[in-house]
Amino acid sequence: xxxxxxxxxxxxxVVLGEFGVRNVHTTxxxxxxxxxxxxxxxxxxxxxxxxxxxxMDENSLEFDMVGIDxxxxxxxxxxLLAEVPTMAVEKVLVYNNTSIVQDEILxxxxxxxxxxxxxRLFEYRNQGDEEGTxxxxxxxxLQVRCTRNPHAAKDSSDPNELYVNHKVYTRHMTWVPxxxxxxxxxxxxxxxxxxxxxxxxxxxxxxxxxxxxxxKGIGKKVARxxxxxxxxxxxxxxxxxxxxxxxxxxxxxxxxxxxxESTGVLPPDVLVSEAIKVLxxxxxxxLDELDAVQMD
Amino acid sequence: xxxxxxxERKISGLKTPMAEGERKTALEMVQAAGTDRHCVTFVLHEExxxxxxxxxxxxxxxxxxxxxxxTTTHPSESKINLRIQTRGxxxxxxxxxxxLTELMNVCQHVLDKFExxxxxxxxxxxxxxxxxx
Numbered sequence: 001x002x003x004x005x006x007x008x009x010x011x012x013x014v015v016l017g018e019f020g021v022r023n024v025h026t027t028x029x030x031x032x033x034x035x036x037x038x039x040x041x042x043x044x045x046x047x048x049x050x051x052x053x054x055x056m057d058e059n060s061l062e063f064d065m066v067g068i069d070x071x072x073x074x075x076x077x078x079x080l081l082a083e084v085p086t087m088a089v090e091k092v093l094v095y096n097n098t099s100i101v102q103d104e105i106l107x108x109x110x111x112x113x114x115x116x117x118x119x120r121l122f123e124y125r126n127q128g129d130e131e132g133t134x135x136x137x138x139x140x141x142l143q144v145r146c147t148r149n150p151h152a153a154k155d156s157s158d159p160n161e162l163y164v165n166h167k168v169y170t171r172h173m174t175w176v177p178x179x180x181x182x183x184x185x186x187x188x189x190x191x192x193x194x195x196x197x198x199x200x201x202x203x204x205x206x207x208x209x210x211x212x213x214x215x216k217g218i219g220k221k222v223a224r225x226x227x228x229x230x231x232x233x234x235x236x237x238x239x240x241x242x243x244x245x246x247x248x249x250x251x252x253x254x255x256x257x258x259x260x261e262s263t264g265v266l267p268p269d270v271l272v273s274e275a276i277k278v279l280x281x282x283x284x285x286x287l288d289e290l291d292a293v294q295m296d
Numbered sequence: 297x298x299x300x301x302x303x304e305r306k307i308s309g310l311k312t313p314m315a316e317g318e319r320k321t322a323l324e325m326v327q328a329a330g331t332d333r334h335c336v337t338f339v340l341h342e343e344x345x346x347x348x349x350x351x352x353x354x355x356x357x358x359x360x361x362x363x364x365x366x367t368t369t370h371p372s373e374s375k376i377n378l379r380i381q382t383r384g385x386x387x388x389x390x391x392x393x394x395x396l397t398e399l400m401n402v403c404q405h406v407l408d409k410f411e412x413x414x415x416x417x418x419x420x421x422x423x424x425x426x427x428x429x
Contacts, residue, residue, distance in 0.1 A: 040357035071353035
């Protein structure tokens, strides 16, 4: 009786002991346990699988996935972090930069700004294509010059009073429509997600004048997008001597809590759907490869 | 029996010609000489633990598979080696293909359930908002 319970626990629970975590890896593969049929059964999976949305608003989403293995849940997490496509600044053509922020630092900062444009409406740029066409590129212009404020008080030391345009924000970025983009995207829809991200600071006489090309890419090349938080368990109970013997902390292996926070480009539920589609796309790619090989 | 085995490299997969004349394979199969098709190492380019671990799990759930494992060759190279050994004379390509198909079915089911759950949450929220008026 106890043995059967122990086996069940080994198969389905991750145990948090005082000094370490046990039974971490999935072991329910066919042949490991006698008396259990562990071969993959799609119907059994569908019967036991469940998704429950706990909380959702426009930028964050929390939901539970029950009945799926760590490997696949982790794959979704990895894709959400790094492989859901977004539009972001990739190339910066600097016409004039006399600020104290170096060109490359400025370009790096610009690349991290989230751009409010649905990446599903754009194509990937072909490799080797320098110019970019209207189907794969968005252009933004940033032109700011800082001057002294002639109306400032004589002995003022507040930069907000003394200078005009001394802080460069994302609201200074203007969209330059290419080709037929002006017809496709109404005024005001293509912009950075947040207006108030500080890009650089200037002093009188300094100027920033540049053109940005924004393309579709995945975070594997530049880190961005959503941010699933990990939920960890507290093991404080093991500090108390009496409780130690009585309490057994264990987590159900197949139950995962996802917490997704979006940068604002796409709503978080769309992000999760896209992530699942990305994984399907990978499988399909290799299936097509196999079919192509078998044709030869 | 020779000590050093000759590796019979079979380069497969679609070769997409690039502007500079380079070739880009996505999938290779490496097989040691002397074994038949039931032990094969697949080299998947431009992939990492994301597909590797989930695919390994699906393939291991197949009772015909005797061994399945994957490794990333080196952090600077973005490719994985996935090895499959089957029981009996089943060609290793078969569990590979089946694993991919099953993983796709899992994803499809997760997608359907997730979208249904989101829709249900939105409907509930909408009806709750109406009830407060």
